Amino acid sequence: MERISWDQYFMAQSHLLALRSTCPRLMVGATIVRDKRIIAGGYNGSVSGSTHCMDDGCYIVDGHCVRTVHAEANALLQCAKFGVPTDNADLYVTHFPCLQCCKQLIQSGINNVYYKEDYKNDAYAIALFQEAGVQTKKVELNYLAVDTNYQEKAELVKKLLDKLEITEDSEQELSILKNEIEALFKLNR
Numbered sequence: 001m002e003r004i005s006w007d008q009y010f011m012a013q014s015h016l017l018a019l020r021s022t023c024p025r026l027m028v029g030a031t032i033v034r035d036k037r038i039i040a041g042g043y044n045g046s047v048s049g050s051t052h053c054m055d056d057g058c059y060i061v062d063g064h065c066v067r068t069v070h071a072e073a074n075a076l077l078q079c080a081k082f083g084v085p086t087d088n089a090d091l092y093v094t095h096f097p098c099l100q101c102c103k104q105l106i107q108s109g110i111n112n113v114y115y116k117e118d119y120k121n122d123a124y125a126i127a128l129f130q131e132a133g134v135q136t137k138k139v140e141l142n143y144l145a146v147d148t149n150y151q152e153k154a155e156l157v158k159k160l161l162d163k164l165e166i167t168e169d170s171e172q173e174l175s176i177l178k179n180e181i182e183a184l185f186k187l188n189r
């Protein structure tokens with residue numbers, strides 16, 4: 001049995017939080033970590049008690065949904081609400097932070113930003129992070145960390161593919177399927 005790394009653990013936590021998002025435009029999760037401990041988490045959603053995008057539709061102004069508080073901001077505000085210091089903490093987030101969140105993260109004393117997906121990475125945000133000495137690092141999420149029977153599923157699909165190779169006539173269709181499955185499960189055949 002192998003233990004998952006801290007990076008994987010915190011990044012998996014952010015992906016779990018993203019599943020709580022209430023805005024269908026983008027599901028984002030963020031985890032604030034200090035001394036290898038999770039001190040706060042957030043996802044993008046409406047102000048507490050207000051209508052959700054997923055119920056009433058997004059509130060779009062200039063092409064952006066303005067209904068939600070971003071995941072990173074929600075995590076920082078949770079710390080503000082309960083009086084938890086964020087100085088020298090790290091952030092694990094599913095998507096590269098927007099400019100507004102970038103500024104709030106710098107101002108809150110966040111040292112490192114680990115993100116999974118590039119998302120319209122703002123040039124000014126990148127410059128501000130650099131100027132403030134905040135390290136940004138892309139972290140791949142190894143699905144072994146979140147999908148507990150991934151290995152069995154992958155093995156089964158692989159077996160199925162091998163069988164199909166013998167019986168299936170439509171080779172082109174099969175090879176498209178094969179590529180999709182291999183990409184999905186990141187199989188090395």
Ligand SMILES: [Zn+2]
Nearest residue numbers: 023053058065
């Ligand atoms: Zn929305």
Ligand SMILES: [Zn+2]
Nearest residue numbers: 070097098101
């Ligand atoms: Zn943001």
